[in-house]
Amino acid sequence: MPSARPGIEALLAERARALHQVDLAALLAGVTPEARTAQREALARMVQVPFADVFYRLTDFEEPGPADRLTATAEFGFRLQDVDDHPAVMARKLSFVRAGGGWLLSGDQPTGPSALWDQGVVHAVRGKHSLVLGPAGESELAPTVAVADRAVPAVSEVWGTGWAGRLLVEIPATEVQFAQLLGVPAADYQGIAAVTTAAAGAPLHAPADRVLINPEAFAGLTELGRRVVTTHEATHVATRADTRAWTPLWLSEGVADFTGYRGTGRTPRQIAPELARDVAAGRIPQSLPADADFAAGSAGIAQAYELSWLACDLIARRFGTDRLVAFYRAVGAEGPPADRDVWLDRVMRDRLGPGIAEFTKLWVAETARLAG
Numbered sequence: 001m002p003s004a005r006p007g008i009e010a011l012l013a014e015r016a017r018a019l020h021q022v023d024l025a026a027l028l029a030g031v032t033p034e035a036r037t038a039q040r041e042a043l044a045r046m047v048q049v050p051f052a053d054v055f056y057r058l059t060d061f062e063e064p065g066p067a068d069r070l071t072a073t074a075e076f077g078f079r080l081q082d083v084d085d086h087p088a089v090m091a092r093k094l095s096f097v098r099a100g101g102g103w104l105l106s107g108d109q110p111t112g113p114s115a116l117w118d119q120g121v122v123h124a125v126r127g128k129h130s131l132v133l134g135p136a137g138e139s140e141l142a143p144t145v146a147v148a149d150r151a152v153p154a155v156s157e158v159w160g161t162g163w164a165g166r167l168l169v170e171i172p173a174t175e176v177q178f179a180q181l182l183g184v185p186a187a188d189y190q191g192i193a194a195v196t197t198a199a200a201g202a203p204l205h206a207p208a209d210r211v212l213i214n215p216e217a218f219a220g221l222t223e224l225g226r227r228v229v230t231t232h233e234a235t236h237v238a239t240r241a242d243t244r245a246w247t248p249l250w251l252s253e254g255v256a257d258f259t260g261y262r263g264t265g266r267t268p269r270q271i272a273p274e275l276a277r278d279v280a281a282g283r284i285p286q287s288l289p290a291d292a293d294f295a296a297g298s299a300g301i302a303q304a305y306e307l308s309w310l311a312c313d314l315i316a317r318r319f320g321t322d323r324l325v326a327f328y329r330a331v332g333a334e335g336p337p338a339d340r341d342v343w344l345d346r347v348m349r350d351r352l353g354p355g356i357a358e359f360t361k362l363w364v365a366e367t368a369r370l371a372g
Helices: 005-021 024-029 033-046 138-159 175-182 215-219 223-242 249-261 273-280 301-319 321-331 340-351 356-371
Strands: 051-060 069-080 088-099 102-110 123-126 130-134 167-170 194-197 210-213
Touching (some): 005 102, 051 088, 138 249, 175 210, 194 223, 210 223, 273 301, 273 356, 301 321
Antiparallel strands (some): 051 069, 069 088, 194 210
């Protein structure tokens, strides 16, 4: 019996073309009558998404033999215009039914994190430095476009223009849908306003260029809070090429908060209120935050961010913002190191002067000043 694979691959290639070119007739010609309503709705949900490229690639396929049905898994890959250098890849479960001398698609479902258009109709709004996608209308997305467009030049003032200088922002309708985009339980990210991630399936060190917003947490922020959060996430986009697995989170999150709060006029006590209360009560941390302190749901996560901001703000004020940037990049420039702490101490001495122990003493003294 001839292999079914060439026919399935041809069907998927035509399906990808139809999705990319918004060709409803061609899309429906490749699906069963029972699937047409669902596929018509699927195309309507993604019609505004500015795809530069779309493809399917089979990943698990078994010949059906004489059976009239088969199920396969595939990667759905796509690039967005002016955003993606590498395709995003999402796992899908595909179902097919034999029809005449060929096959028709009867189902296409995500098996991992969902795409925004799996959740509902997506609207797209472009800004000078951003593309914002979400189920809300243009007028509702416009404020996020404005804050994203403001964040990009603010980040470039600190980190230069050697990064892409653009943001892709995705805003689902609910916190549950936000978690679905990440493929995590919603409880793990409750209260987290936004995260930055690379395109699924991109090369290991591909820059993280997608900012995913938790709509419920983001809506609860002040205008300044939304500005700080967006600039924080934009900093992660700008610095991802210099960020490695051995970059301590106090440094990567600290520089993001430093950049986010820069120029806002906020005082240290306003930026670090929880820490200021602890210091006033005589509880002064003696060590920089550990990576585990930043775990989603951690009881001390808010103060971990405050401590990290204070450390990076101290470096910028004492040694200069340019040297903070140079230090950050140097930490990720070589490696992986045999011992992260030894490596960090060496780079800090080389770029700033003090080693990690001496810097920690300076930082503890700076923390104590929050008592007033």
